Amino acid sequence: MPRPVVELSDCVKCEICIDISPAIFRMNDAGFVEIIDLETYQEAEVNDAIKNCPEDCIYWSD
Numbered sequence: 001m002p003r004p005v006v007e008l009s010d011c012v013k014c015e016i017c018i019d020i021s022p023a024i025f026r027m028n029d030a031g032f033v034e035i036i037d038l039e040t041y042q043e044a045e046v047n048d049a050i051k052n053c054p055e056d057c058i059y060w061s062d
């Protein structure tokens, strides 16, 4: 299943993705955005996060 990925080296931790979809993105204890493990990912929500990420560092991976 495709899943979203965050390129952490480009992430500025603005948390916009978390605001858009807290069921998919979260801040981990180390202070980095991570993808919550899910069976499937709401395509529209992920695409919304991709569209709004200021660093273009969210993408789909197969």
Ligand code: SF4
Pocket: 006, 010, 011, 012, 013, 014, 015, 016, 017, 018, 033, 052, 053, 054, 055, 056, 057, 058
């Ligand atoms: S929107 Fe992009 S830059 Fe902002 S926290 Fe999420 S992944 Fe990082």
